[in-house]
Amino acid sequence: MSQPRSSYAIGTGLFIVLGFAALAYLATQTSSVANVHQGASYIIDTHFANIGQLKERAPVKIAGVRVGQVRSITLEPGQEVADVKLAIEKSYDRIPLDSVATIYTSGLLGDQYVGIQYGSSKKVVAPGGTLALTKPAQQLEEMLGKFFGAGGVADNLGGTYAVTANFTNIGALTVGAPVKMAGVPIGSVQSVVADPVKLDAKVTLAIDKRYNQIPDDSAAAIFTSGLIGTQYVAIQPGGSPTALKNGDEMILTQSAMQLEDLIGKFLVNGSPSDKKDAGNGKPSASPAGKQ
């Protein structure tokens, strides 16, 4: 009677050993144990103007090599500054004091991480010390804005005059977006508020005083720079002899094109029932199938 029992026991033991071996295999060979394993580490304090999408436990890298992780992200009390504490492994304890901490993005759409470039100082950062030099996360919108020649317009203006325009839909237009005429920035969006009476968006444009010959029947349209770029206000000049003055309203406006609307129109061949269908949650391609 004891013989079959012991064979059960051996079989069961083998099964359990195999199961745990498989678990060990999964845990060590197919996953990053380093992401969980935390050796002895020390804390470095950094301050960033903007951390973008940085998250806690994001990696900290030097020359692309992971040396630690982000321990905590808090807002500095009373300031518009993010206080990011980095936990660096003890073995990397010779980081120069004038090193620069930068928030990078892995690839175009990847997660963000903190990269540290060594400075030339002989002094090293003490545990609990602060890296004074930081570069904030590059916002994709700002980069695209610079790329499309939109950034920094408002800075070099001598003086502006304000013009309002009402749009039924401003899309993703934000304050500070450029105002362009013939593709050249001539001002910026000063404010975007919803009109409580007309139930549309009232956009105030600050236009450089140099451009004071814009006809008052010009049209304002919201365009997008490229496919995924930022939105801006384009002014298409009219033919009126009188020019726009401070406080005038631009009557002719063209709202932002919503990508969803465009795609919807494309899918249903411009059928007017697309919005209704989208609201009902039905696939918007169904009317096209019936036609």
Place this chain on the structure above:
Amino acid sequence: MNQRRPQGRNVVTQSLAQIGGCGLFLLTLLAAIPRSFRYLRETIRQLWFVGAMSLTIIMVCGLFVGMVLMLQLYHVLSIFGGTSASGMVVALSVYRELGPVVTALLFAGRAGTSITAEIGLMRATDQIDAMEMMAVDPIAYVATPRFLAGVIAMPLLCCVFCAMAIFGGHLVGVTWLGIDNGTFWSNMTAVVDVHTDIVNGVLFKSLAFGAVVTLIAVYQGFTTPPTSEGVAYATTRTVVASSIAILALDFVLTAFLM
């Protein structure tokens, strides 16, 4: 300790009575765990039966699941030139969903049915009543060892399943389709997180599934009408109820854990 099938007037009350009876039975099982320690041999024998004997089917199925997953992913991802990510997608989908769910479904078919049939026949041939006559607690001797064995065996089986699936994916992806070996592993290790994917996904889910499947199997066995037809129905019900419970619980667990 006489377990009888709960009665109800219509389908709704019948199902409610089944769920309630199952819940009460779980409490009885858990209360009997200390008493079942003296039947450790029986627990080991059940572990051998539901665990070690299920290894073959789990390993073969895991291998093929990993292989077919890789094959499908490769053809879809090659459209976007992203075949190097296929190893990572195989690992994530197996760890988070396919591994625990498919293992639990196979486990319900392989071990759950035989538990139900065995206990049902014990019930039909009055062996359970005989145990009570001999002052042997049938819950502690028959039900709890099988329950414990299922709860222990499922996570281990699931680990074996996942390992085989990764092996199958590697076989198809690297050996046949020519994905770079280093890319395969480095992409996988870059995204698989021990806590989220392996502890929460593989271990926790399969533990819960193991408990649910064996609870349903043991409960169906104990409440079988003592006829051969009753045993047949109870076995079918075990598979149906387990499958529904596994998939529903999977959604709930994913919603909570992710």
